[in-house]
Amino acid sequence: MAKDKTSYTCGLDAAVDVVGGKWKPFIIWELHVHGTLRFGELRRRVPGVSEKMLVQQLRELATDGVVHREVYREVPPRVEYSLTGLGRALNAALLPLGEWGDSYMEQIVSRERTTPV
Numbered sequence: 001m002a003k004d005k006t007s008y009t010c011g012l013d014a015a016v017d018v019v020g021g022k023w024k025p026f027i028i029w030e031l032h033v034h035g036t037l038r039f040g041e042l043r044r045r046v047p048g049v050s051e052k053m054l055v056q057q058l059r060e061l062a063t064d065g066v067v068h069r070e071v072y073r074e075v076p077p078r079v080e081y082s083l084t085g086l087g088r089a090l091n092a093a094l095l096p097l098g099e100w101g102d103s104y105m106e107q108i109v110s111r112e113r114t115t116p117v
Contacts, residue, residue, distance in 0.1 A: 018064045018090065023049050023057045025094055028066065028083065032091045036070075036082040066090055 008014045019025060023046060030045045031037060037045070043054055058081060061067040066087040072078040083091065101108075 018066060021057055023053060024061060027057055027061065028087060028091050031081060031083045036080045038080055042081060
């Protein structure tokens with residue numbers, strides 16, 4: 001169920017709501033790196049994501065104004081996705097988080113291996 005967007009308690013709450021989910025950061029990154037992509041190209045660049053999940057995540061990102069969806073009335077139909085200005089700003093905000101992950105990835109993984117279940 002979608003969160004009531006009027007009930008955010010702080011900016012971090014709003015940001016996590018928009019970028020939350022396993023695949024959204026990867027989608028945003030791929031669109032940042034490669035620019036405009038068609039659905040099939042995007043699916044190939046985000047390994048492991050199902051078609052259904054990619055559609056859902058793209059729909060949510062478009063609803064939140066992060067991704068632009070352009071439909072070309074052709075046969076067969078062509079749909080392209082790109083980042084909006086809001087999406088580019090969000091990607092810039094995610095870069096330090098990725099750098100943090102790069103810096104501490106080994107430590108995180110080693111803790112996971114040694115923590116008893």
